[in-house]
Amino acid sequence: SHFGSSHVGSSLLTVPPATAFLPRHRPRSSSSTMASTLEYQDPRAVQSLVSDLKMLAAYETAADWREQKAMDSAFSALSWDDAAVKAALPEYIASSGTERAKVDYAFNAMVPRPPADIDGKQAAMHTWIKARLFSYNKAFPLQFNPYGK
Known part of the structure; x- marks a missing residue:
């Protein structure tokens, strides 16, 4: 058996470099994914988005259990003081088209459930996170087709 042999050079034991798994038809661009681009440009961007999504999930879970204190806590913990999102909010609300x-x-890929009709705080959280994505899209345009230009 090749697995028990001490031949380190055996093709069964050789690990190809990570680049071997990248598409050969074109080089991988640094902007191929939103997260990697944001992380390269600003490591806090991904952390802020994930933190807001966690607070939204915590809020929705607390709402399911009718835990008002937990809902208020999650709502308060959203990044309401983020100046970049504050600036992008009116731009997002006024935006249309592509x-x-x-x-x-x-946003819908990350948060598939719409906000409850009666929950204004949940809707505000959704809009805030969309404004965050809008600010990211302005700085680093979102790309959804990995084969597009």
């Missing part, structure tokens, strides 16, 4: 569609598509 840029808004890209942001809404990205």
Whole structure:
């Protein structure tokens, strides 16, 4: 058996470099994924988005259990003081067309459930996170087709 042999050079034991798994038809661009681009440009961007999504999930879970204190805590913990999102909020609300569609598509991929009709705080959280994505899209345009230009 090759597995028990001490031949380190055996093709069964050789690990190809990570680049061997990348598509050969074109080089991988640094902007191929939103997260890797954001992480390269600003490591806090991904952390802030994930933190907001966690607070949204915590809020929705608390709402399912009718835990008002936990709902309030999660709502308060959202990144309401983020100046970049504050600046992007009116721009997102006023936006339409392709840029808004890209942001809404990205948000709906991460948060598939719409906010409850009666929950204004949940809707505000959704809009805030969409404004965050809008600010990211302005700085680093979202790309959803990995084979597109």
